[in-house]
Amino acid sequence: MSEIKEYKCPACGGAMEFDSKSQKMKCPYCDTEISVDEYESLIAKADQVVAADAASDVETEQKKSENYTAHDWNQDEIDNMVVYICQSCGGEITADKNTGATTCPFCGNRVVLKGQFEGALKPDYVIPFKLDKKAAKEAYYKHLTGKAFIPSVFRQENHIDEIVGLYVPFWVFNIESEADISYDAEKIRVWKSGDTEYTEHKYYKIRRGGTIYFEHVPEDGSVKMDDALMESLEPYDFKDAVPFKSAYLAGYVADRYDVDQDECMKRAKKRIRRSTEDSFRETVNGYYALSTQSSTVNIRDSKTSYAMYPVWLLNTTWKGQKYTFAMNGQSGKIVGDLPADEGAFWKYVGTRGILISVILYIIMMVVMFL
Incomplete structure (x- = not known):
């Protein structure tokens, strides 16, 4: 299994997200806010602790993978697929080999997949989101x-x-x-x-x-x-x-x-x-x-x-x-x-046609009796 990086709130343990308005990391549960640089420093220290604990689990994971058999996937699909374990709920997150950040389908935890943006694959720059989902809906x-x-x-x-x-x-x-x-x-x-x-x-x-x-x-x-x-x-x-x-x-x-x-x-x-x-x-x-x-x-x-x-x-x-x-x-x-919904268009044309016909008929009747 490949590793993932989670962004836990240091105050309540909830999943933190990058907030486009404040341009900081923000917890949607307790409203804790922290700058990206400060948060990166915190998780770097936490990763060092986790790495030490994970070393002892490598052998166990290798044995599990040896017993794993894929019955429903062809070889091309397997070659382009990576499986991650969510550290919050233990569920498997399946992604293609180019996915770098996603959401756990079981608990909704936001995760960044380790190794996808490291070394030669690491981007030089990022333009952070300035507009949130609400703004996207309004624009739509x-x-x-x-x-x-x-x-x-x-x-x-x-x-x-x-x-x-x-x-x-x-x-x-x-x-x-x-x-x-x-x-x-x-x-x-x-x-x-x-x-x-x-x-x-x-x-x-x-x-x-x-x-x-x-x-x-x-x-x-x-x-x-x-x-x-x-x-x-x-x-x-x-x-x-x-x-x-x-x-x-x-x-x-x-x-x-x-x-x-x-x-x-x-x-x-x-x-x-x-x-x-x-x-x-x-x-x-x-x-x-x-x-x-x-x-x-x-x-x-x-x-x-x-x-x-x-x-x-x-x-x-x-x-x-x-x-x-x-x-x-x-x-x-x-x-x-x-x-364009053609059905709605022709319904509109038909309704307008009937309305115009009724108006013309009324006008003709008025003219005839004058």
């Missing part, structure tokens, strides 16, 4: 406002309760881009002299060159996350980023990265090239027509960081199609597509 309801034909399931409270706070792994790049771009441009002047109209065409060759430095370009490092959806949640303000400590994950779900740095760098370079070309094109003004003749954009220098960004996530399936809504846990920006 606001997103539904004015949309008349949404299926009722999207408005149900039990559905809204499924919103999950998730730390998504991101590779963050600082990149210097050097560009050399040429354009074909045209100016047109039209004027009249007497009864004659003249049109003058002037053609130009325009060249732009220089460097642009891009800071904190994020690319999500999770296979589970839709890249376009994550890009839609931008921007994140990196000034709120702090050195990573696992205590920030308490009370939320988190995954470590499973898309490597090089693959994310390829996506980042494509975005940088587009942004570079757009930025240079914006400097060429006052022409009737403008087209790019040639474009050379080179990535000269780059620096990479590994960070965890906050996202509130809601997944729903309706009529066999998956709908995902996401909210930036720092800024509150929400994105997601909504379906």
Whole structure:
């Protein structure tokens, strides 16, 4: 069995969580609050004691694992699965190999899985949640406002309760881009002299060159996350980023990265090239027509960081199609597509049609008897 890290309240023993409002560790049972740094120091000392006791139990656990037989899982599932023991209730927590923080399904204890964010897997930074679940719900309801034909399931409270706070792994790049771009441009002047109209065409060759430095370009490092959806949640303000400590994950779900740095760098370079070309094109003004003749954009220098960004996530399936809504846990920006209930739409059209027909009939009757 793999190890987990629990965040117990030093006052009452309840499960502590990172509180987005106070930016401290908070116990929901006795309201004890403590800073992340202070709490990390406390659990570091406690871990030393636990490690000494656990050493004597290793042999027993090894014997148990030798007698364990998996009957219902194929080998691929077993290879991607890790089993943890909850230290509060003794229940087994089953997770995939990339899960970094989760909740015990038996007692609701919030846990961070040891080893998932250590050594080379440890993030450099984390942007802590600034908005809580209540704010996520309010943003979701606001997103539904004015949309008349949404299926009722999207408005149900039990559905809204499924919103999950998730730390998504991101590779963050600082990149210097050097560009050399040429354009074909045209100016047109039209004027009249007497009864004659003249049109003058002037053609130009325009060249732009220089460097642009891009800071904190994020690319999500999770296979589970839709890249376009994550890009839609931008921007994140990196000034709120702090050195990573696992205590920030308490009370939320988190995954470590499973898309490597090089693959994310390829996506980042494509975005940088587009942004570079757009930025240079914006400097060429006052022409009737403008087209790019040639474009050379080179990535000269780059620096990479590994960070965890906050996202509130809601997944729903309706009529066999998956709908995902996401909210930036720092800024509150929400994105997601909504379906239209065709039955509700045609019911509305039919009702309006009958009402209009009745009104027209009454008007005709009044006209006839005047």
